[in-house]
Amino acid sequence: MRTLLHLALIVVLAASCAWAQARSKRLILKDGSFQPATKWEIKGDRVRYYSAERYMWEELPTSLVDWPATEQYEKDAASGKVRGNDPADAPDPSLDAPEPEPPTVAPGLQLPDASGIYLLERYNKQPRLVEVVQNGSEINQQRAKNILRSVINPLPSGPTQTVELRGVKAEVQSHTLTPEFFVNLNFDPNDERAGEPLPPGTDRYRIIRLQTKPKEKVRIVSNLKISLLGKVKEQRDLVPTRSEQLDKHWTRIVPLQPLEPGEYALVEMVSDKQMNLYVWDFGVDPKAPPNRQAWSPKQVESTETGTKDNPFLNTRKKD
Incomplete structure (x- = not known):
């Protein structure tokens, strides 16, 4: 039965x-x-x-x-x-139907046929495309500082924690004050780490200005203030940006104003208030040496009737 x-x-x-x-x-x-x-x-x-x-x-x-x-x-x-x-x-x-070609972001520079986050800048007046690698941040519970605060201020207050990146300088440095970012990442809304769906009109990716602490050799992504009731308030130095959907794969993100020299990170918001601790850190330094892994337009060999080659991405040789 x-x-x-x-x-x-x-x-x-x-x-x-x-x-x-x-x-x-x-x-x-x-x-x-x-x-x-x-x-x-x-x-x-x-x-x-x-x-x-x-x-x-x-x-x-x-x-x-x-x-x-x-x-x-x-x-x-x-x-x-x-x-x-x-x-x-x-x-x-x-x-x-053939798969459409990835967008061209500058003369002779085309996005790769692969997922990732790429930064477009200019070095020696030439466009350069650099992949920005994801970096894991850590939460510092600031135990000593919280104990000291309790001694100085006996009034009830919650602890303070910081989200930090190791090192004082990112590997990728933009020589341009207005770098452009191109994002091609698959977001799975069923992932248990995904958090709540973002409200309409909310940008999933944002730029944050980092606070550098040379003595501790860290960069602060955000500060977490936890009340005695357990409510968490996060403080970040957000940079206004604009997002543009180029096609079904690629999103273009640009800052609305030139960035001051310093350290930054592109972060993913998994909900309206929650941030992925794995971020894409970069710096802005016009005087920095060239990025090691950068794509640049290939110099086309000219002939009497035209050219022999079409422009494409070529990896700059390591120094």
Whole structure:
């Protein structure tokens, strides 16, 4: 009897999944691919849809959706020009379409076909593209300082902690006061470390000015003030930035004003108030030596009829 109940439950679940697939629609994207969805809603500059494949809510920028093609597909499905809304009924156009080339960020400089965060600067009046490596920060509980504060000020107050990076200078130094950042990272909202979804209009990546402490040989990312009730208040020196979605992979981030020479970090906000402790640190120093791993436009060999080579990224040789 129990086996029959299990079989019946499996049949019901399979039927419900097939019903959801049959009633799915399509969000057709500008690159030719599509996302099967049972429903969607637009919130600000993002569209929130319920995936017919993964059975969960997902989001993507509205600028990536080909709305005329999406509406035309819905009309064709309603008039019977397509057999149904099941994604298996029609071939995926993205299978035949070639993958678009990564964006070109400067003459002769193209972003690599790989994930990561890259900094665009100028050295000796030439554009340079440098990969910024993620660096793990640590929390310093400031035990000695908190004990001293309790002696001087006997009034009830919570402890102070700091989020720190080791070393006083980042490996990557921008010679430009207005560097540009290009981000291509996959964010998994189902990761237990992801925290709460960010409110609409909130930038996921931000620039923070770091406080350098040469004596301790650390850089302060943020200060944490913990009340006696356990409430955490974080203080950061945020730099105003602007984000631009270049395509479905790449995001461009630029500061709204020139950065003063010093140490900085590009941080990921996993929620409106929580920050990933692994950051991408960099510095701004026009007098710094050239970055060791930097891509620059290749010098094209000229001929009588034109050129032999096309510009592409080439890694600068190590000194």
